[in-house]
Amino acid sequence: MKRTPHLLAIQSHVVFGHAGNSAAVFPMQRVGINVWPLNTVQFSNHTQYGQWSGDVLAPTQIPALVEGISNIGELGECDAVLSGYLGSAEQGRAILEGVARIKAVNPRALYLCDPVMGHPEKGCIVSPQVSQFLLEQAITKADILCPNQLELDSFCGRRAASLEDCVGMARSLLLKGPKVVLVKHLAYPGRAEDQFEMLLVTAEHSWHLRRPLLAFPKQPVGVGDLTSGLFMARVLLGDSWEQAFEFAASAVHEVLLETQACASYELQLIRAQDRIAHPRVRFEARLLSA
Numbered sequence: 344m345k346r347t348p349h350l351l352a353i354q355s356h357v358v359f360g361h362a363g364n365s366a367a368v369f370p371m372q373r374v375g376i377n378v379w380p381l382n383t384v385q386f387s388n389h390t391q392y393g394q395w396s397g398d399v400l401a402p403t404q405i406p407a408l409v410e411g412i413s414n415i416g417e418l419g420e421c422d423a424v425l426s427g428y429l430g431s432a433e434q435g436r437a438i439l440e441g442v443a444r445i446k447a448v449n450p451r452a453l454y455l456c457d458p459v460m461g462h463p464e465k466g467c468i469v470s471p472q473v474s475q476f477l478l479e480q481a482i483t484k485a486d487i488l489c490p491n492q493l494e495l496d497s498f499c500g501r502r503a504a505s506l507e508d509c510v511g512m513a514r515s516l517l518l519k520g521p522k523v524v525l526v527k528h529l530a531y532p533g534r535a536e537d538q539f540e541m542l543l544v545t546a547e548h549s550w551h552l553r554r555p556l557l558a559f560p561k562q563p564v565g566v567g568d569l570t571s572g573l574f575m576a577r578v579l580l581g582d583s584w585e586q587a588f589e590f591a592a593s594a595v596h597e598v599l600l601e602t603q604a605c606a607s608y609e610l611q612l613i614r615a616q617d618r619i620a621h622p623r624v625r626f627e628a629r630l631l632s633a
Contacts (some may be wrong), residue, residue, distance in 0.1 A: 347578035349420045351445070353405070353438050354427030354457070354568065356382035359398075361610040362389035363428050366565030367572030369612055370594070370619050376576045379421070381408055384430045389564045405437035409444060413607075419448040425575050426481070427457040427568055430591050432472040440621045453578070456485035456521075457571040487578075488521040489571045492530035496514030503531045506542075506551065513544040522546070523584055526575060527567045541570075543588045543628065550585055550628035554596050557603050563610050566604050570595050573619075585607060585628055591623035 350371065355363030371378050387396035412418050424442050429435050439552045442454045450611050458471055458477040471579065478498060482488060492509075498504050499512045509531055514523040522545065529540040539556040575589035597618035601611040612619070 346560050347375065347377050347501070348422045348576075349379065350423045350425060350575065350579065351379045351381060351409075351421050351441075352427075352572070353381045353383060353427045353441075354459075355384045355430075357384065357386050357389050358400060359388045360564075361569075361612055362565040363568055365392070365608060366568040366612070367391070367425070367427075370569055371572045371576040371618075374576050374594075375458065375580055379412070381405065383428060383434050390439050391564050400434065402431060402433035402437045402532075405434060406440055406444075408439040413444070413448075418445060421445045421452055422579055423453040423455065423575055425455045425457065425572065426427060427571065428459045428469070429473045429476070432468065432476040435476040435481060437573060442484060450496065453486045453575070454484060454570060455487040455575045456481045457489045457567065458482070458498075459488050459567075460494050460497055470610050482516065483520040485521045486518060487523045487525065487575070489525045489527055489567070489574070491528045491567060492526065494561075495524075495526055501614045503529075505531055505533065506540075508536065509542055510544060510549050511615075514546075514549070517544070517546055525571070525588065525606045527570045541588070541592060543584060545584060550588060550630040551631050552588065552592050552626055552628040554592055554626045557599050559603060559608075561608055562601055563608060565610050566595060566599070569598065569610065569612075589626060590622070592628075593624060596624065596626065 352364050357365045368378045368380050384399045386395045388395050427440050445452050460474045498516055503509045516524050524544045526542040537552045537556055541552045573591040573594050574587050577590045598610055598615045601615035605611050
């Protein structure tokens with residue numbers, strides 16, 4: 344029997360709704376990954392509601408929990424670490440310590456960093472110290488970096504002017520450490536207003552993907568977390584970068600179709616679970632360069 348991959352997912356958790364681990368863990372499990380959730384924060388709901396309650400995990404708990412997994416002899420079974428929303432820069436540094444420890448016992452393990460820097464206009468709150476940690480430290484240790492357009496611009500210190508510019512900016516980040524950059528949402532000037540666009544860049548190739556932009560009164564939260572999780576899951580299951588890119592885009596679209604049909608602000612993961620595992624429509628990525 345083929346071995347089931349194991350992934351340590353270190354990001355936020357909400358009791359109600361879907362964001363962070365609450366958006367990514369179940370879909371990753373549904374496609375066949377054994378996920379170890381480690382929650383950086385536990386909030387009642389995501390911050391874009393404008394009010395929430397809960398606590399941030401003490402940074403010392405992250406190495407302690409990794410140590411606990413090591414003590415039972417399971418740390419070497421970890422095939423990847425995924426990090427997302429951080430409650431503090433200290434948490435981020437603790438995560439990098441954990442990544443280093445896991446790679447010491449499993450050199451093939453991958454680290455995917457979803458560099459959540461926040462978007463105050465939308466109500467996503469992240470401290471400047473966290474953003475600085477991501478810009479200066481996390482990028483150098485990540486094998487896979489998954490920014491959105493705002494975060495890509497922040498890493499490069501300027502706004503993108505075109506799709507070609509986005510490709511160049513993403514490729515420049517490869518020089519800082521990552522093997523792959525997945526831009527989960529492009530927002531460059533002149534793009535098609537009715538399309539949702541994504542970009543995948545490696546040292547050898549770049550791919551561009553479009554899917555229909557679905558209309559919502561208020562865009563659901565957690566789409567980026569879902570995208571990063573499914574991309575990482577499919578890579579661990581043996582997909583090529585391109586195949587994982589196409590699968591993630593297709594599965595996320597299925598979730599959004601169900602969410603739209605239910606007129607919901609929260610992602611309808613449970614209702615869409617079979618379509619997450621087996622998307623009905625597949626979007627093809629277009630190769631931009633060899």
